[in-house]
Structures are given as C-alpha cells and as structure tokens.
Amino acid sequence: MDVTAHLGLATTEVLLAKWPDLQGDWTPVVHPTVLEVIGLHAALSVATDALLLANRLAAN
Template sequence: MPAGVGGALVRSVPQHATEPTPTAWVSAQDRAPIRPGSVLLRWTHTSAGGMDVTAHLGLASTDVTLAIWPNLHGDWTPVVHPTLLETIGLHAALSVAIDALQLANHLADA
C-alpha cells in the first residue's frame, strides 16, 4: 500500500477472491461521504503485527459500519471478499427493485 493510505474504496467485486478487486486508495485523513452502494475499507496496524479492518457501507442518507475484522494477518482478501461480494450485490439488486417499483407506481398513476 502506498504511504499515507488508510483505506480503499470498493465499488465492484469480482466473483472469485483470486481475481483483483478494483479499488481507489483513500488517504487516512479523507472523511468524505461514501457513494451509495460503495464500501470503504479502513485499516489500522495492531501491536500484534496485524491489521484491524473495518468496512463502511454507503447508503442513500448515511454511512454504516458493515463489518469489523480484528487483527488480520497476511493477505486478508479471502476474509473480506465474501462480505464485499454479497453486500455490493445485494445493494445493486435492491436499487433495481426500488427503481422498478417507482416506475410501476409512476405508470399506475398515469
């Protein structure tokens, strides 16, 4: 990870944990709101040599803590990948369902 980086913004996740996950590095000081459907992974080094990793999910009106993984060591992709894949996929499906419901309501009113 580059110096000064304290997080990674994830907007899409490949099906397999062995494939690279597209991310955008986020500085440790950046506290900008997270785009709905995106996940921000933040990490801090632990005294035991690992990393505490926290995932924050961007929603329409707020950001919420999605998961916390304490004291991860080595490559933690296999640990966080399932949560990222399911959460981003679920958010996308719910967004489509909301849009479809809004369209159906609009057509019913017309």
C-alpha cells in the first residue's frame, strides 16, 4: 500500500511525506509524522491568534 501525508492549507495542499509500498502495520512508520503535523497545527494556531490580537491592538 502506498501511503502519503498531506497538509491542507487555505490556498494549497502540501505533501509532507510519502511511504511507497508499506506492508503490514505501518502505524509505527507514519505515527511520528502525524505527531509533527499536530505540533505544526498547534504552532500555526498560536501564531494566527497572536497576529489577530496584534492587529486588534494596533487598530485601537
């Protein structure tokens, strides 16, 4: 089975990883990338919130 990991952004989709021809239980192979994506999502969420707050404060 070929497995790929994609990150869907507002304007595009980014290929994060590709594992061709995985056999059997591929969870240990894919799991670290999933954790990295969760961390990336959290960091982007914090950055977005910080930018929104900075824009609100600048507008006042």
